[in-house]
Amino acid sequence: DTAVSQTPKYLVTQMGNDKSIKCEQNLGHDTMYWYKQDSKKFLKIMFSYNNKELIINETVPNRFSPKSPDKAHLNLHINSLELGDSAVYFCASSLTGTSLFFGPGTRLTVL
Amino acid sequence: GIQVEQSPPDLILQEGANSTLRCNFSDSVNNLQWFHQNPWGQLINLFYIPSGTKQNGRLSATTVATERYSLLYISSSQTTDSGVYFCATNSGNTPLVFGKGTRLSVIA
Numbered sequence: 001d002t003a004v005s006q007t008p009k010y011l012v013t014q015m016g017n018d019k020s021i022k023c024e025q026n027l028g029h030d031t032m033y034w035y036k037q038d039s040k041k042f043l044k045i046m047f048s049y050n051n052k053e054l055i056i057n058e059t060v061p062n063r064f065s066p067k068s069p070d071k072a073h074l075n076l077h078i079n080s081l082e083l084g085d086s087a088v089y090f091c092a093s094s095l096t097g098t099s100l101f102f103g104p105g106t107r108l109t110v111l
Numbered sequence: 112g113i114q115v116e117q118s119p120p121d122l123i124l125q126e127g128a129n130s131t132l133r134c135n136f137s138d139s140v141n142n143l144q145w146f147h148q149n150p151w152g153q154l155i156n157l158f159y160i161p162s163g164t165k166q167n168g169r170l171s172a173t174t175v176a177t178e179r180y181s182l183l184y185i186s187s188s189q190t191t192d193s194g195v196y197f198c199a200t201n202s203g204n205t206p207l208v209f210g211k212g213t214r215l216s217v218i219a
Binding site for chain 1: 141142144146148152153154155156159195197199204206207209211212
């Protein structure tokens with residue numbers, strides 16, 4: 001199946017821990033993104049990579065560090081997790097300036 | 112940056128009814144997309160429509176860029192249409208800005 005996939009789907013962890021979320025797309029897109037959706041369903045861009053280069057880095061704590069090993073992968077590492085980090089994190093991809101396709105989301109719960 | 116406003120915030124429909132969702136934006140844009148988030152959380156791209164009109168089955172969308180709005184039409188609604196509908200837009204190379212969504216509930 002051609003798609004955007006991300007793992008894990010659910011992540012439950014304690015405050016202070018470090019965790020990673022992985023994302024892969026096989027659509028041949030050149031741009032990948034991380035979005036955060038809060039409890040009120042508001043979607044906000046966090047990062048964007050184009051051909052492995054960081055092009056958008058919104059106001060996000062530096063505890064969040066994206067990494068793109070190649071055009072098809074974009075991972076998100078989060079250090080020292082806080083309660084306020086609880087949210088659904090969506091990976092997405094597109095060809096520059098065209099339709100955006102989302103992964104299934106990772107629901108992160110910090111206890 | 113661009114402001115995106117969606118209306119109505121909530122909508123309840125009887126199955127079979129038609130509806131129109133609106134998206135207003137504050138600036139000239141070169142990208143306008145509509146998404147559906149189903150009750151399981153999955154975000155599906157419905158339309159990429161920076162201008163003009165497109166149709167896909169019972170759904171159609173129209174963007175009038177000069178007047179800074181877009182409309183999503185849902186005809187003969189079904190319970191599977193329930194969920195949250197988002198519009199998103201940007202200009203130039205800025206990131207897509209999402210509206211707060213319209214929560215649609217279709218009742219059998």
